[in-house]
Amino acid sequence: MKKKEILVLEELLGSNKKIAADIREKLEEKGILAINFLSSPGAGKTSLLERIAERLKPHYKMAVIEGDIETERDAERIRAKGIPAWQIITGGACHLEAKMVGKIFSEIPADLDLLFIENVGNLVCPASYDLGESIRCVILSTPEGDDKPKKYPKAFTTSDCLVINKIDLIPFLPFDLEYARKEALEMNPKLKVFITSALKDSGIDELVEYFLSSLRNLRQ
Numbered sequence: 001m002k003k004k005e006i007l008v009l010e011e012l013l014g015s016n017k018k019i020a021a022d023i024r025e026k027l028e029e030k031g032i033l034a035i036n037f038l039s040s041p042g043a044g045k046t047s048l049l050e051r052i053a054e055r056l057k058p059h060y061k062m063a064v065i066e067g068d069i070e071t072e073r074d075a076e077r078i079r080a081k082g083i084p085a086w087q088i089i090t091g092g093a094c095h096l097e098a099k100m101v102g103k104i105f106s107e108i109p110a111d112l113d114l115l116f117i118e119n120v121g122n123l124v125c126p127a128s129y130d131l132g133e134s135i136r137c138v139i140l141s142t143p144e145g146d147d148k149p150k151k152y153p154k155a156f157t158t159s160d161c162l163v164i165n166k167i168d169l170i171p172f173l174p175f176d177l178e179y180a181r182k183e184a185l186e187m188n189p190k191l192k193v194f195i196t197s198a199l200k201d202s203g204i205d206e207l208v209e210y211f212l213s214s215l216r217n218l219r220q
């Protein structure tokens, strides 16, 4: 990258950081826990959100911001669960930015408990953009391969939580669960690791409990 391009990128990230810090402060003041989901396309972000919604809806107020380069499909899937969802269509951009979240901030109900943000599917650009979340979760699905944490380090080093999804496919794949977990933890020992199958509805209770205990900590 040329020096001028680096300077422009640094300025962009700097202004994103300020907007994100402002969003985080306002959300935390209201006692709202925001969670940013990062993953490759198809790792199971929306499916996990559907399973989480089924558990949270009777007891908590949750909402979802969906980021995609095209279509309203994911927001429709979330709304079908009776959960409010806003779709941000980036029109080609490979990640969400804090200013996009800021634009819908006024529509976020003040009495919300949890705000989930599903980022645009890829493990590269979303890792560089803070959206004002309190928790960042990277989702790795078994068909992607157990070597991905070290190939896409930033998504893993900037996250608080790692969800290894599609565990139901393990019998059919050369995916070494312990290897993937070890490589991720070597880069980021603070990662909380969850093993799930959104399809078979397993491991979701533990993930939901992590979000709820983080919500309790935020409100203390």
Ligand SMILES: Nc1nc2c(ncn2[C@@H]2O[C@H](COP(=O)(O)OP(=O)(O)O)[C@@H](O)[C@H]2O)c(=O)[nH]1
Binding pocket: 039, 040, 041, 042, 043, 044, 045, 046, 047, 048, 121, 165, 166, 167, 168, 169, 196, 197, 198, 199, 200
């Ligand atoms: N076998 C299996 N398939 C899953 C699982 N979670 C999601 N899928 C499937 O993977 C595909 C992509 O899921 P989706 O939630 O749309 O992924 P997203 O692009 O990350 O939001 C869909 O066909 C899902 O049914 C899982 O745990 N196991």
Ligand SMILES: [Mg+2]
Binding pocket: 045, 046, 047, 074, 118
């Ligand atoms: Mg999705």
